[in-house]
Amino acid sequence: MAPNEVPGETAGEIRGEARGETRRRASRYVVPVAVAGVAAATIGLVPALAASGDPDLPEITAQQLIEKIAASETQTLSGTFRVSTDLGLPALDGLASGLGGLGGGGEGSSTADPSQKLTELASGTHTLRLAADGPERQRLTLLDGSDEYSLIHNGDDVWAYDSKSNEVFHEKGAFEGPEAGQKELPATPKELADEVLRAAGDTTSITVDGTAKVAGRDAYQLVIKPKQAGSTVASVKIAVDAANGTPLKFTLSSVEGGKPVVDAGFTKVDFARPDASVFAFEVPKGAKVTEGAEEARKSEKLPEDFEKDFEKEFGGFGKGLNVIGEGWTTIAKLDTGAPAPKTDEAPKEIQGLLDSFGDKVTGKFGSGTLFKTKLVNALLTDDGKVYVGAVTKDALVDAANAGK
Structure with missing residues (x-):
């Protein structure tokens, strides 16, 4: 020591x-x-x-x-x-x-x-x-x-x-x-x-x-x-x-x-x-x-049906949140309950953005897209699961494989 x-x-x-x-x-x-x-x-x-x-x-x-x-x-x-x-x-x-x-x-x-x-x-x-x-x-x-x-x-x-x-x-x-x-x-x-x-x-x-x-x-x-x-x-x-x-x-x-x-x-x-x-x-x-x-008051005013519409569209989102591991290698896992959107159906500008950020990856979990920075990485699987953490690509893939 x-x-x-x-x-x-x-x-x-x-x-x-x-x-x-x-x-x-x-x-x-x-x-x-x-x-x-x-x-x-x-x-x-x-x-x-x-x-x-x-x-x-x-x-x-x-x-x-x-x-x-x-x-x-x-x-x-x-x-x-x-x-x-x-x-x-x-x-x-x-x-x-x-x-x-x-x-x-x-x-x-x-x-x-x-x-x-x-x-x-x-x-x-x-x-x-x-x-x-x-x-x-x-x-x-x-x-x-x-x-x-x-x-x-x-x-x-x-x-x-x-x-x-x-x-x-x-x-x-x-x-x-x-x-x-x-x-x-x-x-x-x-x-x-x-x-x-x-x-x-x-x-x-x-x-x-x-x-x-x-x-x-x-x-x-x-x-x-x-x-x-x-x-x-x-x-x-x-x-x-x-x-x-x-x-x-x-x-x-x-x-x-x-x-x-x-x-x-x-x-x-x-x-x-x-x-x-x-x-x-x-x-x-x-x-x-x-x-x-004054700006804050304007932003706080929401449409009358906002809460109802939000619940309808996103009510199930986030209910499957789990935390994997501890310390520096903690990973947040979120099951969106819906397949990932197909990038080839997105507007051309969005496709370019996703291609710049993302790499296609495969494993026992199936396939997905890895969005990467030097600090925080995220894996979005094709079946709608998201793994996020200040961890390496391999750590995210291992977590996805273990969670399949």
Whole structure:
């Protein structure tokens, strides 16, 4: 066992209750949570960021480093953040226009709506400016050439502005306090770290693997790896500021190799309190303003017979959901109860999309189509069963064969 590795009985799936408990402590270290949220919206940091040489830091165990993250008091910062995502998907340029603008938002929707705009982080490389002053004030600016998109949270107000379209999206009271719904938490960082490690089980290796220089800061490298064969995840690496415990960089790598699936981190960072003017917002002259609450009310209004029609068409869908396996190799199995649609009967644009994503596979289960990315794969069998997980093609086929 490596000197910094967590023993088998305490290493494993870092998720569930312990992970939820960590998120609920956002009031103490809002910046790591905010950064993780940007990255998870699902995110690159060029290797040159660590090229100045690995710092010589005191040795630290994985448990001590998790305790350091949990004890972080960081609530203020400003800096530049680079985000890259590579799911291994085929190029989809022009597909939306070929399908009549699919995914472009409904009639009257705002181009400044964060739920639409931030999906851009799901592919490619992007540069962002970040600023935070506690749980009540944050600002994110997405830079895209000469255009900018800004998302500002200031107290009860959330503002979003798209300079390209000169549109503003506003929502009031969209953020609950970080303590809302909070359960009783571990009393100390050590107790929190102990709970995280206990929740892990024996499916994961958690180690400290050296040091790095990120955005000019000395950092430890926390590495999380599956011990189970069959997962598409090779490793998760988190660079943690050696001085204050703030995560500075996050890298998710696939067993397929190549570019990381997600690579996100600071290129510049300053932990001083940003000026209050950073979080102020005035509607630009001539900008179209969309009120989020009004849009939500419109979307909530459904046709009178919607529920009846939905039940008629999809009432049986999802009743056959099962979970296979555990840990990193968990697979969700869904029996739709209906044969898979024939792709040769679909519109030409849809056929092209399915062909780009899917591979025909066969086995004891019969035949089907495998839809693949570098992280999550799905097998749709011709008799209407669906197998989905962050697992390899072979793992999905084995599950389908066993379930036949």
